[in-house]
Amino acid sequence: MKKEHLSAPLPFVGQKRMFAAKFKEVLKQYPDDAVFVDLFGGSGLLSHITRHEKSKATVIYNDFDNYRQRLENIGRTNTLLAEIRDMVKGCPRDKRIPEAIKQAIIARLWCEEKSGFVDYITLSASLLFSMKYCLSLEELKKETFYNNVRKTDYPSCDDYLAGIETISCDYKVLFEKYKDIPNVVFLVDPPYLSTETGTYNMYWKLSDYLDVLTILCDRQYVYFTSNKSSIVELCDWIDRHKTIGNPFKEAQRLEFNAHMNYNSSYTDIMLYKKAA
Template sequence: MRKMYLSAPLPFVGQKRMLAKEFMKVLEQYPDGTLFVDLFGGSGLLSHITKSLKPHSTVIYNDFDNYRFRMKHIPQTNQLLADIREMVGNSVPRHKIIKGELRERIFSRIEQEENSTGYVDFITLSSSILFSMKYKLSVQDMRKEALYNNIRKTGYPECTDYLEGLEIVSCDYKEVFNRYKDIPGVVFLVDPPYLSTDVGTYNMYWNMADYLDVLNVLKGHSYVYFTSNKSSILELCEWIGKNRDLGNPFENCTKVEFNAHMNYNSSYTDMMLYKKEAA
């Protein structure tokens, strides 16, 4: 029996560790041998759990965010974190701000790593030295934030068996969907970035239409779909279902936009839409 992980080996925004046990219950309704396609593979946790429980199933893991590349560099990441851990020592209490010369030494060590090896796992690094749930993808962006001593006391396990047995692809979810949509009995695992949440660490840009496009893969297929109450996607679909004849009320209207700035790094776009119907 292979080891089953209930959380991903490395930090990943939106991994489903809190729903892992409930997801396992859902999988019980499908026979071993079912084809599962994880369209938004993320950390690979859903794919890993599925393959662990359904060893005779083919499980397609769409690693669009290249999580396996991060895992490959776990030894390098552990060494970087070990060096930062040694720098901090007992000089800064846990979860307290790192300031002054020590802060600059940490940035110098990160820059040295990036210049010498060409790679830094900024997502994993962020979880150790930034405020909880803040993730930055460069030293430049990290410098805009306060550093905190949230450094793990031990390194990350390499978990070489974590992705074992999965068929791994890396492409747009629509391409993966079209490849498998006509196979009888296929089950799609659908865990897109959530609407109204930060998607800055994903290898994609999403707007409202992108979130709604995902719903096309649900029609006529078995699926396990994930969302949150932040997205209001269920309420939106329920409302559309009750107002099927509305169509697009903004069709053929005129739109006026105004770019508003709240401060140096925060802005939004105000919109005015108008249409005069024939009398």
């Protein structure tokens, strides 16, 4: 039997490792030969667990963020981390890496980028504060480096996605393909609401989040959210006020751009409406 992973092999924001045990229990409620469609595949952990628990099932993994490429380059990443580990061996653990060493690391990454793929997300886990990730060298240059360099290699995981059908497309396209097929279970783990998370190739607005809800009606699904999104409370409120409609429908809108720091901004919005 293939090795079962209860966490993603490489760093990924939002992976469901804390839900792994409960997710396995939930899967028992669905037919063994069901078709499981992982609309927001992320790290592939939900697809991997589903395949391990349901050997007769068909599992479709939507690798929109190209996690496969990172898995395929674990060897390159381990080689880079070994070199970086040697470069920071005189630096205290969990402390700031001196500027000269940071620049040497950046120079090495620049050379590596010219010769092929660089997994900046995985490298971020070793060079930045916890849960802070960059997608490019330009982003990484702006950050302060800390010696959190992983002490051991990441293990190879050639069988992590074995037996899983992998696709990369917009979740709506994938949903349309499978929505009318019998015995389908949709795994729905959308990105965090209104956040630019380092490992997602998108910015997720409220309207995008609500669009996902339209695919849940009258279908089998396992849906993930958090209390930060307040999506469950919003749906409960809408259910209690079915006739209210959109109170902003005829309102005028003004926007003001505001900045918190060099890489963080937001938009203040003022809506107003006067009597006709």
